[in-house]
Amino acid sequence: MRAFVITAPGRAEVQEVAPPEPGPGEVVVEVDRAGVCGTDAEFFSGAMSYLHTGQAAYPIRIGHEWAGVVAETGAGVDPAWLGRRVTGDTMLGCGHCARCTNGRGHLCADRYEIGIRNGWPGALAERLPVPVRALHPLPDAVDPALGALVEPGGNALRAVRAAGLSPGERLLVIGPGTIGLLAAKIAAASGIEVHLLGLDAPTLDFARSLGFAHTWTAATVPPLRFDAVLDASTGPESPARAVELVEPGRRIVYIGLAERPSMIDSRTVVLKDLTVVGVLSASGGLAETIELYSSGAVDPRPLVAAVVGLAQVADVLAHRRPAAWGGAPKVHIDPRR
Known part of the structure; x- marks a missing residue:
C-alpha cells in the first residue's frame, strides 16, 4: 500500500509499504480521510520533542486525525465491526498499569500514540491498524471530513x-x-x-x-x-x-x-x-464530540481549507500552500488520491 513517510528533517516521500495485518484485538481500517496538524509539521521540521527524547525516530509515518472503514478484524474481535465507519483514539495505553486502570490511559508511561509515539504507524496511508478498544463508531450524519475532525475536536x-x-x-x-x-x-x-x-x-x-x-x-x-x-x-x-x-x-x-x-x-x-x-489529547472527549457534530450543534467543516493527496503532504507540512485556499487552518488528506 502507499504511505507517506518522513525519512529525516525536511525530507519525506510516498512509499510502497507492506499493508498492516490485524493482531489479536485489532482491526485494520481503510482510511478515507486524515488531517495534518502542528505536531506533524514538527516531525517534518525535526522540532518535535519526542525525536529528542527517544520516543520517536525516523523514518516515521505520521497521521493521528482520521476516519475510515473497518476492512479486517483480528482474533477476538467481533466481526460485526467489518464495514463500520469509525474514528479512534490516538493514545493507546498498555491497559493494565495503574494509570490505565484508573481512566488515565492517555498518560500511560508505555503508551503508543498513533502516528506519533513508539513507532505505531499513522493514518497518512491507505490502511491503518487500530486496537478495537480505541474505536468510535461514526453515525451517518458524520461524514469523512467531520470524522477526521473528531480528534482535534475532542482536544x-x-x-x-x-x-x-x-x-x-x-x-x-x-x-x-x-x-x-x-x-x-x-x-x-x-x-x-x-x-x-x-x-x-x-x-x-x-x-x-x-x-x-x-x-x-x-x-x-x-x-x-x-x-x-x-x-x-x-x-x-x-x-x-x-x-x-x-x-x-x-x-x-x-x-x-x-x-x-x-x-x-x-x-x-x-x-x-x-x-x-x-490538557493532553482527545481521550475522554471523542464520543461527546461525535454527538456535537452529528446533532449539528457544532459544524467544523469550514475549518478545512483543502483536501489533497499523499504527494502534496510535504508541501503542506512545509507551510507551502496556495493563496487560493484562504484562511482556513486545516488541510485534509485523501490517501487514495
Missing part, C-alpha cells in the same frame, strides 16, 4: 470543559488555529461569550468569517473580565499573558505547546488564586 472539547464556565460567562481563546477555533465553536454552542486573541489580520479575519465578532490582537485586547483563558497558541509569551488577563479566582487552560520553554510567574498565580489546567 478542544476537553479544554472547554476544563475552563469550568457557565452560559453567559466570557472566555478568551488565545490562538485562533484549528484547536482554538474548535474550542471557540464548542464554547459558543454552550452559550459562552467567546473572544479570540490572535497575531495578525488574516487569521482574525477568518475567525470573523465564522461569526466571531470579538477578535483582538495583543495591542487591542480590551480590559474586560475574562472568566477563563484558554491558551491554544504556540507562542512562548502566551502563557504569561493568560495569567495576566484572566479574572482572579478563575481558570486558565493550556493546550498549546511552544517550541521553547514558556514562563509564567507562579507568584501571580498564587496571588490571583488561579486554577491552572493542562
Whole structure:
C-alpha cells in the first residue's frame, strides 16, 4: 500500500509499504480521510520533542486525525465491526498499569500514540491498524471530513470543559488555529461569550468569517473580565499573558505547546488564586464530540481549507500552500488520491 513517510528533517516521500495485518484485538481500517496538524509539521521540521527524547525516530509515518472503514478484524474481535465507519483514539495505553486502570490511559508511561509515539504507524496511508478498544463508531450524519475532525475536536472539547464556565460567562481563546477555533465553536454552542486573541489580520479575519465578532490582537485586547483563558497558541509569551488577563479566582487552560520553554510567574498565580489546567489529547472527549457534530450543534467543516493527496503532504507540512485556499487552518488528506 502507499504511505507517506518522513525519512529525516525536511525530507519525506510516498512509499510502497507492506499493508498492516490485524493482531489479536485489532482491526485494520481503510482510511478515507486524515488531517495534518502542528505536531506533524514538527516531525517534518525535526522540532518535535519526542525525536529528542527517544520516543520517536525516523523514518516515521505520521497521521493521528482520521476516519475510515473497518476492512479486517483480528482474533477476538467481533466481526460485526467489518464495514463500520469509525474514528479512534490516538493514545493507546498498555491497559493494565495503574494509570490505565484508573481512566488515565492517555498518560500511560508505555503508551503508543498513533502516528506519533513508539513507532505505531499513522493514518497518512491507505490502511491503518487500530486496537478495537480505541474505536468510535461514526453515525451517518458524520461524514469523512467531520470524522477526521473528531480528534482535534475532542482536544478542544476537553479544554472547554476544563475552563469550568457557565452560559453567559466570557472566555478568551488565545490562538485562533484549528484547536482554538474548535474550542471557540464548542464554547459558543454552550452559550459562552467567546473572544479570540490572535497575531495578525488574516487569521482574525477568518475567525470573523465564522461569526466571531470579538477578535483582538495583543495591542487591542480590551480590559474586560475574562472568566477563563484558554491558551491554544504556540507562542512562548502566551502563557504569561493568560495569567495576566484572566479574572482572579478563575481558570486558565493550556493546550498549546511552544517550541521553547514558556514562563509564567507562579507568584501571580498564587496571588490571583488561579486554577491552572493542562490538557493532553482527545481521550475522554471523542464520543461527546461525535454527538456535537452529528446533532449539528457544532459544524467544523469550514475549518478545512483543502483536501489533497499523499504527494502534496510535504508541501503542506512545509507551510507551502496556495493563496487560493484562504484562511482556513486545516488541510485534509485523501490517501487514495
